[in-house]
Amino acid sequence: MTDSPALTLEEAQARVLALAPAMPVKRVAATEAVGRYLAEDLVARRAQPSADLSAMDGYALCGVGSWRIVGESRAGAPFDSKLMWGQCVRISTGAHMPAGADRVLIREEAELLQPDLVTVSHDIPPGQHVRKCGFDFAEGDKVLAAGTRIGPAQLALAISAGHGQLPVRRAPRVAVLDSGDELAADPADCGDHQIPASNGAMIAAMLGALGCEVLRIGPVADDAEALAAALEQAEGADILVTSGGASVGDHDLIRPALEAWGARIDFWKVAMKPGKPVMVATRGTQVILGLPGNPVSSFVTCFHFVMPLVRAAMGASMPVPRKAMLVCGTELPAIGGRREFLRAAWDGTSATLVDSQDSSALASLAAANCLIDRPAGSEMVEAGTSVPAYLLENGGIA
C-alpha cells in the first residue's frame, strides 16, 4: 500500500485534509480571535449604520431654496426635532440625519446669507451625502461565513455587527521532531561532521505563525530506541511533524519507528520536487507528517501539507494556499517528469529565479518570496510569460 506510485499534490492534499482532527470550539474575546477561523456563520446583531447618517460635514437640509439653521446634529448627539421646509441643521460626518432632512450640503459649497441662513448655487439631489440605515449590513444579515479567517478587517466587521466574542477553534498542538545523527542542537557548537538542526525551528516558526502551540523534540539520533523514546514525548500532540529520515537510506528509520509506535502509514511519496518522500500516517486521532530532511523540501512540504492540515483542523474553509499569476523575469527551464516548485524572488513586477534550486540550499530559500508552479513535462518558457506561483510569507522580502 505504502509503496504505491507517488500521488499528485492535489490527491495528497485531499487525503491529508480528510484526516484533519477538528479542534474544539470556544468563544473567545473578538480581539483574541485574530488569526483563527470562525466556527459558525456570524449574523449581525445590529444594523450598520443604525440610522441614516451624514457622510460629510455640512448642513442637513429640508426642502429647497435657502435654509434657516435651527440647530446641530453631531456624531453621538443627534438633533431631536423634526425639520420643517426651509430649515437645516449643522451636521458632522457620522451624525444622524434629523427627521425631515434628506440631503446634505457640504460645508465648502455653502454660502452664508446671514449668520443663520444658508444657501447654495446648485441643486442638491435627494440622498446626497447620506448613508442610508443598514446600507453596510442589516440586523440579521450573515456578515461572515463559517470558516472565514479573522483578520483586522473581519475583526472590525464582527465588532461593528455587535459581537464582543467569537466562536473559534483552538489551534492544534503540534510536536516537531528533528532527526539525524549529523544534527547539532546548538548552532554555535557544531562539529565538522555535523550541521545545525534548522528544520525544526523553521517548521515551528511556520506553524507558530498560524497560532499553533509547538513542542520541539530532538534532535534525535538515527537510532530506533532513541526515536521510540522521543516519540513518547509526542503523546499529547494533535499533530506530529518529523523531518529527516523519510527516504530510503539504511539510516532512514522514521517510518519503522512510527510503525513501531502504532502509527498506520496512509501514504508516502508525492510527485513533486522538492518534497517527494513526504509520508503521512495516523495514530488514533493524531496525524503524523514525515517531511523529507532536505531543508527546502521540509519548507515546501510544510507549506503544502502541514499548514493546510493545521488550517483545516482550525476550521478554515480554504485551507490550501492559492496561486497568483506572476510574470517571470527570466526564462524558465523545461521540467522533467516531476512537478517542480521553483524558488523565485518577485519584486512587484516580475519573478526571477534565485541562484540555486537544490533542495538543500537555504540561502536561495531565504532569498525567495514565491514558488513558481511548473507542471511535469513543462516546456521552457520565455521571460515575460505569466506563470502560476504561490506567494510566501518569507521574512522581510515578502
Ligand SMILES: Nc1nc2c(c(=O)[nH]1)N[C@H]1C(S)=C(S)[C@@H](COP(=O)(O)OP(=O)(O)OC[C@H]3O[C@@H](n4cnc5c(N)ncnc54)[C@H](O)[C@@H]3O)O[C@H]1N2
Ligand atoms: N536513493 C535515494 N536517495 C534519496 C532519495 C531517493 O528517492 N532515493 N530521495 C532524495 C530526496 S528527494 C530527498 S528530499 C532526501 C530526503 O531524505 P530524508 O528525508 O531521508 O532526510 P535525511 O537523509 O535525513 O536528510 C537529508 C538532508 O537534510 C539534512 N537534514 C535532515 N534533517 C535536518 C534538520 N532537522 N535540519 C537541517 N538539515 C537537516 C540532512 O543533513 C541531509 O543533508 O533524500 C534524497 N535521497
Ligand code: MOO
Ligand atoms: O525531492 Mo527531494 O524532496 O527535494 O530533493
